[in-house]
Amino acid sequence: QSMDSLKPELWTCSSNTCTKISIVNSKSNKVVTFNPRFTYPIFGESEQIFGYQDLEIILAFESKTFKPLINVKYSKKLDEDSLDGSKSPLDMLLEFFPSKDDLVIKDELQWTKSFESDSLDLPTLGELIDENGNISVYKCNIKDVKLLHQRIQIFTLFFIEGASYIDENDTNWDVYFIINNETKDILGYTTCYRFWKYGGHEEFDNLTTDYPIRSKISQFLIFPPYQNKGYGSILYTSLMNYWLTLANVKEITVEDPNEDFDYLRDVNDLKLLLKLGIQDQIEFDKKTASNSIISQKWIDKIKPTLKLESRQLIRLLEMLLLYKNA
Ligand code: ACO
Known part of the structure; x- marks a missing residue:
């Protein structure tokens, strides 16, 4: 090997740049590809991967079911000694998908075939809380959408700073999805937590209805291809209107909103x-x-x-x- 080929910069790439996410509509074959904003929870604080040339980490999701396909490609890889036992990008990524059997790795044909047998149908898993022309919002308890949530949750790491996975076994979590009725594409979703709101012993003793609760919006995300088209506003407004009609919801809060969310919330409030x-x-x-x-x-x-x-x-x-x- 020449000295040049050993230069570290030749073997280093930005994990934000080499990760490519696609959303594929299996009916129309429409594909939209974009980069993540953050990858540090997966590939480390510096967001760099060392040891490969022309590295591409490809993650594709089918737009209705979010069935994932993962493929890692590169033209050259340093020998194992130089990599000093560091984990491969594929293994690092796999740690964030709890259901390994559900993933398709590399085999695009198998992935495409899997759509035919994938019976995941979002509308049957939740309750319709709003319908607005072509757009519907569904409320689902986490226990009913565990698989779908396992497929989707990596988007919170990719697009929400400081996000971490929620406890999928805690049924106080609900997931609200916004979908396009015509294409069936899932446009975005939000995870929301129900806290019991204790209003003092007197109120508690006199309870005649459901427990009073405080609803917290935790993670709120519209997938990149559908951003800036008003869908975030529709999802937020549907949620607010729904909670305003529920007598036992006493207060609505948001966990760590970022600037973009604050803006969306202010405008719609x-x-x-x-x-x-x-x-x-x-x-x-x-x-x-x-x-x-x-x-x-x-x-x-x-x-x-x-x-x-x-x-x-x-x-x-x-x-x-x-x-x-x-
Ligand atoms: N056509 C074109 N533009 C429109 C339309 C329309 N029909 N309707 C609204 N817009 C404009 C709005 O006026 C607004 O523009 P402005 O900023 O110039 O006023 C802009 O689009 C954004 O509004 P929406 O489209 O309703 O918002 P969006 O669907 O893009 O959702 C969100 C906003 C949630 C921040 C989204 O961009 C996102 O998911 N970002 C990445 C993840 C993220 O940051 N999430 C929040 C983290 S904080 C938390 O989770 C609590």
């Missing part, structure tokens, strides 16, 4: 408040440039109907004041 006419209940005192009418008492009164956390509600009221005064 504001639309909701405007629809409910909350802006007509607040007045802005122009003389003192402060709000004269928003009292804690009034906030306490509207809070249970809106089910928003105090911090979010106050942020939104401030935005409404600005909006009214504009």
Whole structure:
């Protein structure tokens, strides 16, 4: 071997660049390919893989069932001594798929054939909570969609910073999916947790209905090919409207929202408040440039109907004041 061929940079690649994710519609044969935003949970903090040339880590998912195909290709690999026992990219990836029997490795024909026998049909696994033209939102308990969730959950690592897998054996988790009725493509999903909301012993002793709960949006994701088309807003709004109708849901919270999610949430919460006419209940005192009418008492009164956390509600009221005064 020449000295040049031993240069470390020749054998190092960015795991974000060499990982290629595809979503394939098996009926129309439409394929969309994109890179992950993050791969550090899988390939390590530096997001680099050493030891290969022309490395390609290919992950393909069928758009209705998310049946996965994995293929790792490279033109050259360093000898085992130089790799010093480090795990292969394939093995590293496999650790994040709990159901090894369900995966197809390399064999594209077998993968394509598997669609014919894959009986996973999302609508039959959950409850329809919203239908909006061509788009439906289904609520599924984790126990009923374990396999589908096992196929899909790696997307949270790829696209949500700091994400980790949820406990799939805890049935307080629900998964809400948004699907296109025509193509049957799964467009995105969110994992949500039901906490029991203890409101003191008096409330508990007098309970006549279901336990009061706090709903938490944990991971929220629209798959890259379908982003910026309004689907995130539809999924979020369906969820809010659904929870607003459930008497036992007392509060709606979000776990570690990022900037993009905050934005989506603010825009859609504001639309909701405007629809409910909350802006007509607040007045802005122009003389003192402060709000004269928003009292804690009034906030306490509207809070249970809106089910928003105090911090979010106050942020939104401030935005409404600005909006009214504009
Ligand atoms: N056509 C074109 N654009 C539209 C349409 C439409 N019909 N409808 C809405 N839009 C615009 C919106 O106005 C908005 O644009 P703006 O930013 O210029 O105002 C933009 O599209 C985004 O709105 P949506 O399309 O509703 O949002 P999207 O479906 O892309 O979902 C999300 C947003 C969830 C952040 C998505 O991009 C995503 O999954 N990102 C990666 C993962 C992530 O960051 N998730 C949140 C982590 S935090 C957490 O999980 C709690």
